[in-house]
Amino acid sequence: MKSVDEQMELLTQGVANLIDEKDLRKKLERGKPLRAKLGVDPTSPDLHLGHSVVLEKLRQFQLLGHQAVLIIGDFTAQIGDPSGRSKTRPPLSRDDILANAKTYTDQAFQILDKDKTEIVFNGDWFNKMTFAEVIQLNAKVTMQQMLQREDFRNRIDKGQEVRLHEIQYPIVQGWDSVVVESDVELGGTDQLFNILVGRDLQKADGQEPQVVMCMPILEGLDGIQKMSKSLNNYIGVSEAPGEMFGKMMSISDELMAKYSVLLLGEAIDPEVHPMESKKSLAAKIVSRYHSGAAAAEARENWETMFSKKDLASADLPEYQIGERSDLIGVVQNAYAETFDQKKSGGDVRRLIQQGSIQLDGEKITDVKAAPSWTEGQILKLDKKRSVRILV
């Protein structure tokens, strides 16, 4: 095992909030493996790079010989959406939750070491609690403490409602820490408050409080809002190499610098041309989730398509002409079947009229066109997407 100083250096790298450094050092000095907790919500199972930031940190703990404890919030998921003004989601069924948890962990093990991960479901203890026990748990915290949380306070100031179950949330999450006896809890910076509650509950229970370690929130591809599936500004960890590479290339230079630090722990070299830096960043990400070979191939194909603009020799998805052979129908189905993009007839008309559609390099702007399709033609749908036609 590495020395405490070495561990401290690695573990604190890239961390946004650490409470506190002394506690962490003290725990490490004992030389016993730490229990590093991460709680996840099995509501939306698809992992993206935003989640990976904290998972990578957890992986680091594993590499240093510590124990990862992954808590699947099956109990919390059944209650519904905790922090939010968002509309109440339909409560998930038991089966959905288990299926989600499976997808989640399968993807998480692309990053984490499965053999060194303890997986627990918090329903195991919460489903057994009696109401009296719930009340006792609530007695451990004060209203004032809960109201310190910024989003509760804001909502109260603005006269918006705060439901009582919402203020239970931090308590529930905090109790998890007591049950699993965590030494460190990881999370995004938005989890700071909840993780702190865990500390309080542990102290109240005579345990040594956990160290709080919050990772920065990764912005999505737009560079403004946090990466999330619903905003469609994400890169999923199980996306195809070409897809990943392309998405990475579309980010802004500013965002590239952040990604590089958060995802790779490396700063961008200002001497290198930004595009070159971006390609190398994209390739590194692809090789992390696929392989070095896949990354090299993705890069080469990308260069063929976009730098050399040589669509003919690029590796393009194929589209089989179906029942509809008119231009609108073909474009619409090609989007749907090859790129999973739903476009309405109006959207497609617009694309055609605005000169987005090209067949073998020729723009087609006539909405009513019905080209005679032949095998191997290249249909360009927009700047980023093209397909090879099969008849």
Next chain:
RNA sequence: GGGUAGUUACCGAAGCGGUCAAACGGGGCAGACUGUAAAUCUGCUGGCUAUGCCUUCGAAGGUUCGAAUCCUUCACUGCCCA
């Protein structure tokens, strides 16, 4: 419980009897320019195999030749008072 203001498309917000598929802004999409960057400029942005047809302005009814606009009831939300 009382009073009051509101509920319009992805979001914010105009519209207050016909010229409304609904101004404007944001967001989104596409094109031009580029490095699939940023910035900028231009166009589009309910659905439909489409010079027309269909479904929208919280919900349901009603008045009218005609309703997002007027009336009634209901639901929800904010604010003030208790």
